[in-house]
Amino acid sequence: MSDYEMPEGAEPAGVNQDRLPPTTRRRYRDELLKRRIQAGEIAVGPGYLYRPNEILVNAQDLDLLTPRLRMFGVRMEPVSEVHEVTHLQVDSEHSVPELLAILRHRDPESGLVPLVAPNLILTGAGNVMGNAGGPVAFAEPAEPPMDATPGEPGRITVDARDTLPPEGHLDDEAGHGTFCAGVVLQTAPNARVAIHHVLDSEGFATEIAVRDALVELVEKERPDILSLSFGAFTDNDAPLLALGAAISALPPEIVVVAAAGNQGLSKPFWPAAQKRVIGVGALDSGTYSGAGGQASDQTPPAAYSNFGWWVDAWAIGDRVSTFFLEWDDSVLLLPGGVALEARHFEGWARWSGTSFATPAVAGAIAALAQRDGIDVRGAAFRLIQAVGVPRVPVTKGSGAIVG
Numbered sequence: 001m002s003d004y005e006m007p008e009g010a011e012p013a014g015v016n017q018d019r020l021p022p023t024t025r026r027r028y029r030d031e032l033l034k035r036r037i038q039a040g041e042i043a044v045g046p047g048y049l050y051r052p053n054e055i056l057v058n059a060q061d062l063d064l065l066t067p068r069l070r071m072f073g074v075r076m077e078p079v080s081e082v083h084e085v086t087h088l089q090v091d092s093e094h095s096v097p098e099l100l101a102i103l104r105h106r107d108p109e110s111g112l113v114p115l116v117a118p119n120l121i122l123t124g125a126g127n128v129m130g131n132a133g134g135p136v137a138f139a140e141p142a143e144p145p146m147d148a149t150p151g152e153p154g155r156i157t158v159d160a161r162d163t164l165p166p167e168g169h170l171d172d173e174a175g176h177g178t179f180c181a182g183v184v185l186q187t188a189p190n191a192r193v194a195i196h197h198v199l200d201s202e203g204f205a206t207e208i209a210v211r212d213a214l215v216e217l218v219e220k221e222r223p224d225i226l227s228l229s230f231g232a233f234t235d236n237d238a239p240l241l242a243l244g245a246a247i248s249a250l251p252p253e254i255v256v257v258a259a260a261g262n263q264g265l266s267k268p269f270w271p272a273a274q275k276r277v278i279g280v281g282a283l284d285s286g287t288y289s290g291a292g293g294q295a296s297d298q299t300p301p302a303a304y305s306n307f308g309w310w311v312d313a314w315a316i317g318d319r320v321s322t323f324f325l326e327w328d329d330s331v332l333l334l335p336g337g338v339a340l341e342a343r344h345f346e347g348w349a350r351w352s353g354t355s356f357a358t359p360a361v362a363g364a365i366a367a368l369a370q371r372d373g374i375d376v377r378g379a380a381f382r383l384i385q386a387v388g389v390p391r392v393p394v395t396k397g398s399g400a401i402v403g
Helices: 022-038 059-071 096-103 177-187 207-221 240-249 354-372 377-382
Strands: 049-058 075-082 085-091 114-124 205-206 225-228 253-261 278-281 315-316 319-330 332-334 338-340 343-351
Touching: 049 059, 049 096, 049 207, 059 075, 059 085, 059 096, 075 207, 075 240, 085 240, 096 114, 114 207, 114 240, 177 315, 177 319, 177 354, 205 207, 207 225, 207 240, 253 354, 253 377, 278 354, 315 354, 319 354, 354 377
Parallel strands: 225 253, 253 278, 278 315
Antiparallel strands: 049 085, 049 114, 075 085, 114 205, 319 343, 332 338
């Protein structure tokens, strides 16, 4: 039984404007998800999204689980094993949540409870699970500042623009990675930024796909800082099994920052809630803001930002402006007689969310490390854990204000 309710009768549409009614924007996100569910790519569990017919198992528990799977007529095929986590393809009459309930019974002989989890769907957008935060915000065209360097967008790799219908219109998460890279470069102009494509242009990816991309990126680029502007709610608020193991296995000198999510909840959002990770919430500047805008202890948390003990740092994430795609969108007719006006992007945009507070913190760590000749772990400590740094109210978790 799911706590997510899908609306009836809407048609897919490429909504991309903050001026549209929240119900219209929300209906669009619902339709994206509905289409993926109908295609068998995503399923809805109790408070989370997952990939059908796939589970993740602690490799040490596989021998314990194999007889139980056979007992219930489940056919399984190992797909991969990385960092002691086995990815299984399963064929069963049971849904994945039902199967997990069966497999998690304590073994009477060993007394062990097997560690098993769904292959979760991670997303870069905020409110696909129907929670209480503000409406999903989409990129808006913006004028570059007067001091912008010509050709700046060419310094970074542009991510996929429109890989799914409707053709000719930007999907709502297209340009997400480009925008995040722009925030880092505006905050730390001398940083070397490598974008690794993980989420599709509608903002979805499986946990296994993200885990594999992270492992590949670290092996190829040897980064000092990983900035992760995506995440998920999990089954029973447990840490991510596959991605969590990969993050825990990273060299200790790598600093990891991750977005806290945009649902306005204290519920842990992963991987931001992982102890190895600096979880980042968004502050509301109240005005149009460039990347890395100045914040103080008087700058309030954004209403949509998740919060709590697990959010370590806060930076301005509201109405941030930075690099984007060059793209022309024509007028798009939407259900209910609403039309999305044409948009003209000239390599610059405005966007809001914890996705964009996160690279601001990553950039601040990089800039401080370079300025003072210290390693990035030392810089992160100074910005976030040192005595005297400004913090958000205790009701939001007392995380450090960066910027």
